[in-house]
Amino acid sequence: xxxxxxxxxxxxxxxxxxxxxxxxxxxxxxxxxxxxxxxxxxxxxxxxxxxxxxxxxxxxxxxxxxxxxxxxxxxxxxxxxxxxxxxxxxxxxxxxxxxxxxxxxxxxxxxxxxxxxxxxxxxxxxxxxxxxxx
Numbered sequence: 001x002x003x004x005x006x007x008x009x010x011x012x013x014x015x016x017x018x019x020x021x022x023x024x025x026x027x028x029x030x031x032x033x034x035x036x037x038x039x040x041x042x043x044x045x046x047x048x049x050x051x052x053x054x055x056x057x058x059x060x061x062x063x064x065x066x067x068x069x070x071x072x073x074x075x076x077x078x079x080x081x082x083x084x085x086x087x088x089x090x091x092x093x094x095x096x097x098x099x100x101x102x103x104x105x106x107x108x109x110x111x112x113x114x115x116x117x118x119x120x121x122x123x124x125x126x127x128x129x130x131x132x133x134x
Contacts, residue, residue, distance in 0.1 A: 019115040020046055020058050026123045032130065041105070043096025052130050054106045057093070061112050065090050069113045106133070 024047065027034060038048045038055075045055035059066065065086050066072030074083050097107045108129050114122045 017058070017060070017112070019060075019110070019112045022115055022119055023047065023056070023058055023110060023123070023126070026119075027126075030127060042099040043093065045100075045107075049130065052106065053104060054108065054130055055100050056126070057097075057107070057109045058115070059093070059109055059111055062086075063089055064093060064111075066111050066113065069111065071113065 024034070024036075027047065027049075032049060033051070035048045035050065037044050037046060041048065041055060043055075043057065046058045047056040048054070049056070061069040061071035063086065064072070065074075074086065097109075100107050106129070108126060110122055110126065
């Protein structure tokens, strides 16, 4: 049973998460132009910069099992279900990144906790990534 009603669940699962909005605003302010959630690319990257042939994923720590974060762990209740679900997410992420790289895309992953705790550092490293090898 879900702990939230349908509207709340929809909001939680939406593509416009706080970390995504922070990154998009910073990119736009810095003069970068991008597309969102390109469905024709593996993994539907959260942000795609065609000019830089760069795909950016902004991962939620829980949903993508961030190893360096307290949130990136299997819940203790119904753990078999969650382990299967979350590990599939991790495998799907890895496959998408591999396919993108094989097709000449540059891939960068940002984590929710890093954006929220140290936004300047996260954005600085993203801008460095984008400006390198252009």
